Amino acid sequence: MNQIDYTIEPQIIEGNPTQSQVNDAIAKPLETKPTWKYYLALGISVSMLLTGAICLGYTFYYGLGLWGINQPIGWAFDIVNFVFWVGIGHAGTLISAILFLFRQKWRTGIARFAEAMTIFAVMTAGLFPLIHTGRPWLDGYLFPLPNQHHLWVNFTSPLIWDVFAVSTYLTVSFVFWYIGLIPDLAILRDRTKSKVKKIIYSIFSLGWRHSNTHWHHYEMIYLVLAGFATPLVLSVHTIVSFDFAVSILPGWHTTIFPPYFVAGAVFSGFAMVQNVLIVIRKIFDLEHIITLDILEKMNKVMLATGMMVGYAYGMEFFIAWYSGNPLESFVFINRAFGNYAWAYWIMVSCNVIFTQLFWIKKIRRSIIPMFIIGVLVNVGMWFERFVIVVTTTSRDFLPTSWDYFKPTLYDIGILIGSFGLFFTLVILFIRALPVVSISEVKAILPNSQPKHH
Amino acid sequence: MESRKLYAIGALFNDPNKLVKLAKKIVEQGYKNWDVHSSFPIHGLPKIMRLKWSPLGYVALILGLTGTTFGLFLTWWTMSVDYPLIIGGKPWFSFPAFVPVLFELTVLLASVGTAIVMLFIIFKFPNNRHPLHDTDYLKKVSSDNCGLIIEAKDKKFNYDEIKSLFSQFEPDSIIDIYYQEEETSYKPKVFDWKFIVFLIVVAILTSAIGYLFNNVILYLPPFDFMMNQHKLNPQEASTFFNDGFGMRKPVPGTVARGEAFYPFKGKPDEAGTKLINPLLPSKENLELGKSKYNTFCSPCHGWRGEGDSRLNGQFPNPPSLHSEKVRNWSDGRIYHVIVEGQNIMPSYSKQLTEKERWAIVLYIRALQRSLNAKQEDVQ
Numbered sequence: 081m082n083q084i085d086y087t088i089e090p091q092i093i094e095g096n097p098t099q100s101q102v103n104d105a106i107a108k109p110l111e112t113k114p115t116w117k118y119y120l121a122l123g124i125s126v127s128m129l130l131t132g133a134i135c136l137g138y139t140f141y142y143g144l145g146l147w148g149i150n151q152p153i154g155w156a157f158d159i160v161n162f163v164f165w166v167g168i169g170h171a172g173t174l175i176s177a178i179l180f181l182f183r184q185k186w187r188t189g190i191a192r193f194a195e196a197m198t199i200f201a202v203m204t205a206g207l208f209p210l211i212h213t214g215r216p217w218l219d220g221y222l223f224p225l226p227n228q229h230h231l232w233v234n235f236t237s238p239l240i241w242d243v244f245a246v247s248t249y250l251t252v253s254f255v256f257w258y259i260g261l262i263p264d265l266a267i268l269r270d271r272t273k274s275k276v277k278k279i280i281y282s283i284f285s286l287g288w289r290h291s292n293t294h295w296h297h298y299e300m301i302y303l304v305l306a307g308f309a310t311p312l313v314l315s316v317h318t319i320v321s322f323d324f325a326v327s328i329l330p331g332w333h334t335t336i337f338p339p340y341f342v343a344g345a346v347f348s349g350f351a352m353v354q355n356v357l358i359v360i361r362k363i364f365d366l367e368h369i370i371t372l373d374i375l376e377k378m379n380k381v382m383l384a385t386g387m388m389v390g391y392a393y394g395m396e397f398f399i400a401w402y403s404g405n406p407l408e409s410f411v412f413i414n415r416a417f418g419n420y421a422w423a424y425w426i427m428v429s430c431n432v433i434f435t436q437l438f439w440i441k442k443i444r445r446s447i448i449p450m451f452i453i454g455v456l457v458n459v460g461m462w463f464e465r466f467v468i469v470v471t472t473t474s475r476d477f478l479p480t481s482w483d484y485f486k487p488t489l490y491d492i493g494i495l496i497g498s499f500g501l502f503f504t505l506v507i508l509f510i511r512a513l514p515v516v517s518i519s520e521v522k523a524i525l526p527n528s529q530p531k532h533h
Numbered sequence: 534m535e536s537r538k539l540y541a542i543g544a545l546f547n548d549p550n551k552l553v554k555l556a557k558k559i560v561e562q563g564y565k566n567w568d569v570h571s572s573f574p575i576h577g578l579p580k581i582m583r584l585k586w587s588p589l590g591y592v593a594l595i596l597g598l599t600g601t602t603f604g605l606f607l608t609w610w611t612m613s614v615d616y617p618l619i620i621g622g623k624p625w626f627s628f629p630a631f632v633p634v635l636f637e638l639t640v641l642l643a644s645v646g647t648a649i650v651m652l653f654i655i656f657k658f659p660n661n662r663h664p665l666h667d668t669d670y671l672k673k674v675s676s677d678n679c680g681l682i683i684e685a686k687d688k689k690f691n692y693d694e695i696k697s698l699f700s701q702f703e704p705d706s707i708i709d710i711y712y713q714e715e716e717t718s719y720k721p722k723v724f725d726w727k728f729i730v731f732l733i734v735v736a737i738l739t740s741a742i743g744y745l746f747n748n749v750i751l752y753l754p755p756f757d758f759m760m761n762q763h764k765l766n767p768q769e770a771s772t773f774f775n776d777g778f779g780m781r782k783p784v785p786g787t788v789a790r791g792e793a794f795y796p797f798k799g800k801p802d803e804a805g806t807k808l809i810n811p812l813l814p815s816k817e818n819l820e821l822g823k824s825k826y827n828t829f830c831s832p833c834h835g836w837r838g839e840g841d842s843r844l845n846g847q848f849p850n851p852p853s854l855h856s857e858k859v860r861n862w863s864d865g866r867i868y869h870v871i872v873e874g875q876n877i878m879p880s881y882s883k884q885l886t887e888k889e890r891w892a893i894v895l896y897i898r899a900l901q902r903s904l905n906a907k908q909e910d911v912q
Binding site: 098099100103144217220222224225227228229230231232233234235236237238240241242245248251252256259262263267269270271282283286287288289290291292294295296297298299300301304305308310312315316319322373475515518519520522523528529531 | 549550552553568569570572573574575576577578579582584587589590593597607608611612615616618621622623626627630631633634636637638640641643644645646651652655656658659660662663665671674675676677697716745750751753756797816836909
């Protein structure tokens with residue numbers, strides 16, 4: 081087997097820990113009592129979650145009229161949040177699958193966490209299409225279930241592609257994540273002294289016993305899953321962009337949407353992963369595993385994808401002019417200087433201008449500036465979706481029905497709730513499962529692999 | 534030794550290089566039932582252990598293609614056979630629009646299926662009763678070491694020989710691994726009452742959830758709004774009009790569009806002489822006459838015009854249309870009866886257009902001829 085020469089590659093894990101030290105470091109959050117800071121964070125995110133739940137409850141009871149949507153703006157926060165959260169999820173799969181295929185060893189420290197974030201983000205995202213149908217209890221009809229009316233879903237509709245893409249994405253990400261967890265759960269099973277935990281870990285580790293005949297298949301399936309997850313992740317945001325691109329509205333009906341959406345998704349996802357990792361490595365002393373080098377690499381990815389997004393912004397304008405389509409050019413002039421110009425310029429400055437600071441190595445490697453830029457990127461990317469969804473519909477073909485979308489309290493409450501849901505899941509995950517893949521980290525420790533064979 | 538049954542002898546190493554050397558030696562010596570354990574995959578070992586190429590790639594390929602085929606069948610059957618809908622002027626089977634769904638189904642089946650095959654078929658998981666579980670050996674493997682075992686069931690197994698072989702490679706420790714009591718005595722029992730109760734609970738739960746989902750949550754009232762509209766169907770009573778009839782008569786003194794004014798009102802003889810049937814006794818016209826006759830005339834006059842009414846005496850039986858009199862009537866005279874009615878027979882001018890009336894006359898003629906054929910008709 082031709083192996084990568086580990087002597088040349090720089091050290092990924094700092095400080096040269098032994099294998100059991102890795103176990104201890106990663107399992108520590110699971111085995112110690114959390115501090116008050118943990119409960120504070122949990123409290124805040126659960127209250128956000130409850131805010132959203134209350135607003136959602138009202139929406140279910142009274143209907144979608146509580147939201148700011150109306151003719152002609154039929155899609156607003158619901159779809160904006162959906163696209164935003166699906167996008168966040170993309171970083172996880174990119175890190176765990178695409179970087180795996182490219183043999184990027186630095187991904188090991190963050191892959192598990194990023195995958196978990198993918199799952200939580202897609203769960204949060206999946207909520208929005210379900211609630212925006214207005215009668216969420218009938219959402220079963222989104223799937224091709226045989227029913228007494230002999231009706232099937234319309235397989236030519238991008239919205240149905242979405243149903244398939246997002247649910248496949250969620251399932252496959254979950255399988256990928258769980259397969260990765262099995263060896264770690266076995267390690268935890270063999271470590272733990274508590275009876276109850278032991279039973280739980282035994283059940284979920286399925287009886288894994290570190291056999292190398294198993295590892296042999298395991299590595300194969302990891303490759304297979306990574307191979308499938310890679311086109312899958314690209315397809316998911318492509319299909320999300322089809323929701324717009326396949327329609328015939330100016331500003332939506334563009335071929336640049338799929339690549340542009342995927343780049344944007346990776347961009348915002350990396351920003352989110354970076355933000356949350358900065359907090360976690362601080363709280364749980366994982367600085368030697370989630371190193372500054374890793375964060376710097378993530379910032380570089382953000383710089384690159386941010387510029388792709390910027391290129392797409394520019395190209396949209398160019399095509400609007402170059403196509404000679406007056407409706408198209410109207411929409412884009414309206415975006416930059418019209419009723420939602422403020423949102424447009426928030427988007428451009430957060431996504432394109434501020435990220436340029438990452439050219440400076442010092443900023444790339446210092447925690448506070450990169451944290452702030454990460455937050456700004458997420459703000460910017462949220463507004464990007466807002467700009468796409470709302471500006472186009474607010475100025476439709478019939479000037480008499482032009483309108484200005486203003487979110488209601490319920491819209492904002494549900495947005496807050498989505499962050500609450502996401503962070504609650506993340507915070508619970510940190511205490512329940514190893515945030516870093518133990519077996520993967522062990523495999524890249526300097527003395528863990530044989531030198532010659 | 535002890536009464537416990539020996540499962541294997543294990544050697545634990547801190548240094549993977551030593552382990553690899555030992556593994557090579559063991560392969561040379563021809564042991565079959567042995568394994569290496571480490572909490573991470575050791576590179577190059579599958580080759581040393583002479584493991585077969587993992588079939589999972591092919592499994593994924595087959596399952597993926599199954600997913601594609603299933604998706605193709607699903608989209609084709611639902612969209613172009615079971616409930617064909619034209620969408621955007623595209624053909625019923627518009628393949629490009631189905632590609633996203635096909636792709637997702639391929640990936641879904643391939644990845645989930647391969648994972649299931651690996652875990653549950655190849656590894657035979659879940660399996661928490663393996664003798665290695667809960668041993669010091671496995672705990673050490675989990676934390677710091679990597680280890681190698683030779684199972685007692687190997688044909689070449691010889692306790693002392695293996696021990697000395699192991700110690701040549703300076704392992705950190707050598708451990709005997711025994712079966713635990715319950716592992717040797719354990720027999721899976723299908724008819725264990727706990728298992729049966731479990732099956733019953735699962736069956737009840739799944740059917741309850743299935744029922745709830747399909748018949749309660751997803752229940753939609755039947756789509757009968759085309760049938761039940763706010764309108765009156767023929768023959769229905771109306772509460773709106775004074776006469777209580779849902780079907781309305783034309784306004785007196787008017788003529789329907791496309792119809793001519795009837796000039797022979799109350800002048801049957803004049804109609805008989807002046808009106809001429811404009812239709813030829815073609816097959817088409819006779820078919821039309823037949824269908825209209827069967828609808829409007831046959832209830833009273835009978836299917837063949839013999840006066841055998843189907844009204845069971847609720848209405849006086851009319852005379853036969855095969856009488857001398859009617860046979861000798863001109864077409865125009867019969868036409869007149871349809872337009873004006875005769876005594877208690879009501880007028881059918883509202884229900885029938887001119888062409889239909891003439892077609893009926895043709896049909897009556899045909900009926901008459903069939904019962905009173907002349908000599909020349911036989912030829």
